[in-house]
Amino acid sequence: MDKKAEYFMQQALKEAQKAWDANEVPIGAVIVMQDKIIARGFNQVETLNDATAHAEIIALTSAFNFLGAKYLPDATLYVTIEPCTMCCGALYWSKIGKLVYGSSDPKHGGLSLLNSATKNINPLHPKTEIVKDILASECVILLKEFFKSKR
Amino acid sequence: MDKKAEYFMQQALKEAQKAWDANEVPIGAVIVMQDKIIARGFNQVETLNDATAHAEIIALTSAFNFLGAKYLPDATLYVTIEPCTMCCGALYWSKIGKLVYGSSDPKHGGLSLLNSATKNINPLHPKTEIVKDILASECVILLKEFFKSKR
Numbered sequence: 001m002d003k004k005a006e007y008f009m010q011q012a013l014k015e016a017q018k019a020w021d022a023n024e025v026p027i028g029a030v031i032v033m034q035d036k037i038i039a040r041g042f043n044q045v046e047t048l049n050d051a052t053a054h055a056e057i058i059a060l061t062s063a064f065n066f067l068g069a070k071y072l073p074d075a076t077l078y079v080t081i082e083p084c085t086m087c088c089g090a091l092y093w094s095k096i097g098k099l100v101y102g103s104s105d106p107k108h109g110g111l112s113l114l115n116s117a118t119k120n121i122n123p124l125h126p127k128t129e130i131v132k133d134i135l136a137s138e139c140v141i142l143l144k145e146f147f148k149s150k151r
Numbered sequence: 152m153d154k155k156a157e158y159f160m161q162q163a164l165k166e167a168q169k170a171w172d173a174n175e176v177p178i179g180a181v182i183v184m185q186d187k188i189i190a191r192g193f194n195q196v197e198t199l200n201d202a203t204a205h206a207e208i209i210a211l212t213s214a215f216n217f218l219g220a221k222y223l224p225d226a227t228l229y230v231t232i233e234p235c236t237m238c239c240g241a242l243y244w245s246k247i248g249k250l251v252y253g254s255s256d257p258k259h260g261g262l263s264l265l266n267s268a269t270k271n272i273n274p275l276h277p278k279t280e281i282v283k284d285i286l287a288s289e290c291v292i293l294l295k296e297f298f299k300s301k302r
Contacts, residue, residue, distance in 0.1 A: 050212055051221040051244035061201055070202040085274060086244060089237025089261075093202035110240075119270065123236060 002134065005078070005100055008032055009135045012078045012102070015042040015055060016142055022047055026142045029055040029079040031063045031072070038075070039063035055079060056087040060094055071095045073127070080139035082109030082132070088123035098129040102139030153285065156229070156251055159183055160286045163229045163253070166193040166206060167293055173198055177293045180206040180230040182214045182223070189226070190214035206230060207238040211245055222246045224278070231290040233260030233283070239274035249280040253290030 008030055015028025019042040031039040041059030045051055056079055064070055076098040083091060083101065088110030091099060106112045111130070114121040124130065159181055166179025170193035182190040192209030196202055207230055215221055227249040234242060234252065239261030242250060257263045262281070265272040275281065 045221060045244075048215075049219055049221045050215045051246075052208060052211060052241045057203060060203060064199075064201045068200055070196060070200045084240055084244075086237050086240025089235055089240055090203045093196075093235075093237060095202075113272070114265070119272070121264070121270070 002131075004035070005131065005134045008037070008076075008078045009080070009100065009102055009139070011037060011040075012055075012080050013135065013138060013142065015040050016080045016139070019043040019055070020142070020146055026146050027055045027079065027081050029059040029077060031059050031075050031077050033072075033075045038066050052086065054084065054087050056083050057090055060090055064094075073097050076100060078134075080135075081105050081143065082111060084108045085110040085113060085123060088114075091128065092123060092125050095125050096128055098131065099124065100131040100134055102132075102134055103136040103143075104132060153282075155186070156282065156285045159188070159227075159229045160231070160251065160253055160290070162188060162191075163206075163231050164286065164289060164293065166191050167231045167290070170194040170206070171293070171297055177297050178206045178230065178232050180210040180228060182210050183227045183229065184223075184225055189217050203237065205235065205238050207234050208241055211241055215245075224248050227251060229285075231286075232256050232294065233262060235259045236261040236264060236274060239265075242279065243274060243276050246276050247279055249282065250275065251282040251285055253283075253285055254287040254294075255283060 012028045016026040020026040024043045028042045039059045039062035041055045044053040080102040082105040110123040163179045167177040171177040175194045179193045190210045190213035192206045195204040231253040233256040261274040
């Protein structure tokens with residue numbers, strides 16, 4: 001078990017809970033450099049009336065502002081659910097060092113859609129390390145419970 | 152010739168010129184509803200130190216704000232260069248009615264990379280109409296001249 005990855009994924013889950021509390025699909029993200037969280041984000045599509053206001057985009061913009069830099073090769077983004085193709089594209093441009101996600105998303109996940117057994121397209125930067133299945137159950141259960149509460 | 156499309160692409164080219172004037176890769180976009188421009192954007196990656204600050208994203212965010220809505224099914228986005236996979240993803244989430252672009256981008260264009268003869272993935276919403284090659288020469292020449300001026 002990767003205790004450090006689990007710790008930061010717990011922090012991403014806290015962000016996801018903030019999304020739930022705002023009646024948003026509960027997905028959260030944190031960006032980490034040298035074991036410190038430098039940016040946080042949670043899904044705010046409804047609150048901001050902005051279809052692009054995903055947790056990852058908000059965390060990335062915050063990290064760019066914090067560092068005054070547009071590339072993040074020494075940073076790791078932790079996100080509770082696999083990023084969509086838009087967010088994978090944003091991570092590509094950011095040249096992020098590492099992506100860690102909780103649960104896969106077969107429907108919208110950029111890696112699931114593009115980098116599968118049949119499709120050999122990497123939507124991320126070739127230098128970006130990828131780790132998945134960190135607290136996957138917790139991450140996906142939060143999402144499922146949210147949608148169940150809406151029915 | 153589609154005079155209306157050419158008119159709005161000229162407006163997108165004006166946005167691209169603003170990018171050049173700010174020493175940014177010259178790509179511009181406008182969003183049109185009922186023959187009126189409701190949002191504009193030009194590439195501001197360097198100015199904002201934000202790798203996601205592409206012309207399309209800036210125009211989309213502006214349109215969401217203007218309309219107070221997160222979907223744009225009745226809008227058309229005109230952009231000088233084919234959108235990258237990130238911007239295609241953003242357009243997907245926006246459910247934009249129509250995408251019109253000037254020149255294709257074989258290296259980063261989302262449609263060129265994913266929706267080619269060999270790869271049958273549509274990165275846009277299935278209901279989004281796509282038109283290309285509007286003032287393609289003008290759009291790509293601006294880009295090439297910019298990079299030439301940098302060498």
